[in-house]
Amino acid sequence: MVREDTDQGDDLKKMLPKKILILRFSAMGDVVLLVPVLRSLLAEYPELQISVATRPKFTSFFHHLSSVKIIAADVDKEFKGFSGLWRLFRKLKTEKFDLVIDEHDHLRTKILRTLFFLAGTPTLVFDKGRSDKKKFSRTENKITKPLPHTVERYSDAFKKSGFNFPLLPGPHLISEPDIRNEVAQWLQAENLVKNEPWIGVAPFAMHRSKIWPIENYAKLFRLLLEQKSYRFFLFGGGQKEIDFFNTLKNEFPNQVTIVAGVLKLHKEIALMQKLDLMLCVDSSNMHFATLAGTPILSIWGGTHPDVGFGPFQRNANSIIQISPEELTCRPCSVYGKETCARGDFACMTRITPQLISNRVMSVLNLKS
Structure with a gap:
């Protein structure tokens, strides 16, 4: 397509839909991956009126995109x-959208987009790539070629509508000044001054096959602290996770700060922007840190970054995993699971604290 600063580009631009509704209700990590697309789209087409229908707890992801209606x-x-x-459809229909894009392809959004279609509103659905993902994660005869990232799949749905735009480099999550100030005040109240590297740690995910054995974290902290002083910020949610964090706090009282249950999500993201590194697994916290521009190391087990959920716009240096050549069962799932066909979760247990310690110091340019 020709550039939009030509006459032909201007004519094409006039023909594009102006008022667009996006449907995406879950999951948390998938919803936040819309942000790079909308940021990039609006940089090229600032006149667009974009609305995103999502769960209330996810609305803060889009606050820095002032022209996006949530x-x-x-x-x-x-x-x-x-x-x-039906009531939600009737509420949304009053907005008189030119186009509805289903970036979820779930039963709820299928119903909503069908209602819009029957009412005469053009609709599009993004390609989830279900078939290719199943081939990647099936037990035998896997086809493991890298698949498009979820962000690219979201972007392609707009390109089907005639929009032509590059995906901008990050950071994509940009905390508002008042949120940054509140985090700075919290750090001051906690007497936290950056005299050593700050490392965020997010050990948990929805499924066991995505969780590095939690007993390894104390071993990892000891290995790192033998070399240098660090401050560890622990991210997560739920009482079970906080209870585990308290055990680490008790063992490392001068090096550990628990963020889980203390800061709201939008403040957590602002804090991530102050970190030297986020150590995480395949989880929403990985996506938050990545989109916030924080250096990351993500540990992968039963899932695989090439299925389309890896850290966006990061390279292999951000990944820690046992190669599928060594463990041909990897990946065993697209989204994670609770069981292991081998019975030993070798994809995680073979990743040692020493290996991660070495990678952390490498990322931070420190000598082991």
């Missing part, structure tokens, strides 16, 4: 079931 839709309570979706 529609908080509680599909678990207020708009639950078909009758709830």
Whole structure:
């Protein structure tokens, strides 16, 4: 397509839809991956009116995109079931959108986009790549060629509508000044001054096959602290995770700060921007840190970054994993699972604290 500063480009631009509704309700990591696409799209097409319908708890992801309208839709309570979706459709329909893009392709969004289609509003759905993902993760005869990243799949849905734009480099999550100030005040209140490298640690994920054995973290901290002083910030959620973090706090009282249960998500992201490194697994915290521009090391087990959920715009130096050549069962799942066909979760247990310690010091340009 020709550049938009030509007459032909201007004519094509006039023909594009102007008011667009995006549907994406979950999961947290998938929703935040819309941000690079919308940021890039609006840089090229600032005149667009974009609305995003998502769960209320995810609305803060888009606050720094001032021209994006967020529609908080509680599909678990207020708009639950078909009758709830019907009411949500009627509410959304009053906005008179030119186009509805389903960036979820879930039963809820299938119902909503069908209702819009029947009402005469053009609709599009992004390609989830289900078939290729199944081939990548099946037990035998895997086809493990790298698949498009989820961000690219989201972007392609817009390109089907005629929009032509490059994906901008990060950072993509940019905390607002008042949030940064509140985090700075919290750090001051906690007497936290940056006299050593700050490392964020996010050990947990939804599924066991994505979790590096949590008993390894104390061993890892000891290895690192033998070399140099560090401050560890622990990210997560839920009482079980906080209980584990308290055991680390008790063992390393002068090096550990628990963030879980203390800061709201938008403040956590602002804190991530102050870190020298985020150590994480395949989880939403990985995506937050990546999009915030923080250097990361992500540990992968039963899943694989090449399926399309790896850290966006990062290279292999951000990944720690046992190669599929060594463990041909990898990956065993697209999204993670609770069981292991081998019974030993070797994809995680073979990754040692020493290996991760070495990688951390390498990323931070420190000698082991």
